[in-house]
Amino acid sequence: MSITGGGTLILSNAAATFRGALYLDTGSTSANEGIVRLANPQTLINAKSPIYIRNNTGAGASSTLQLDGASGNITLSQGFSIACRNNAVPAIQNLSGTNTIIGFIALNVGGNQFTLQ
Secondary structure, eight states: OBOOSSSEEEEOOTTOOOOSOOBSSOOOSSOEEEEEEEOSTTTTTTOOSOEEEOOOSSTTOEEEEEEEGGGSOOEEOSOEEEEOBSSOOOSEEEEESOOEEOSOEEEESSSSBOOBO
């Protein structure tokens, strides 16, 4: 699944039927591609690793994965492949809950900043 465009996409289905690769953006160097909010601990349990966050060098280039553990703490076993940025927009943001990433985080070329919040 590839996410494009601004706004917020909320993934909250507990069925865990998604089994493919997840690209949180198009890899643009200038677009603000919005937010993907993970709102259920089961939603990405079967997603392939790594999860890609690729928007990088432009001042407005961004995409963010938000972890919302309000309905249960989220544990992600997948790794992440993240392009560094030239802005302070977080690549991964914890909104609520005690959420855990146990997979790897690979930082790739792009900008000079990497933000987790």
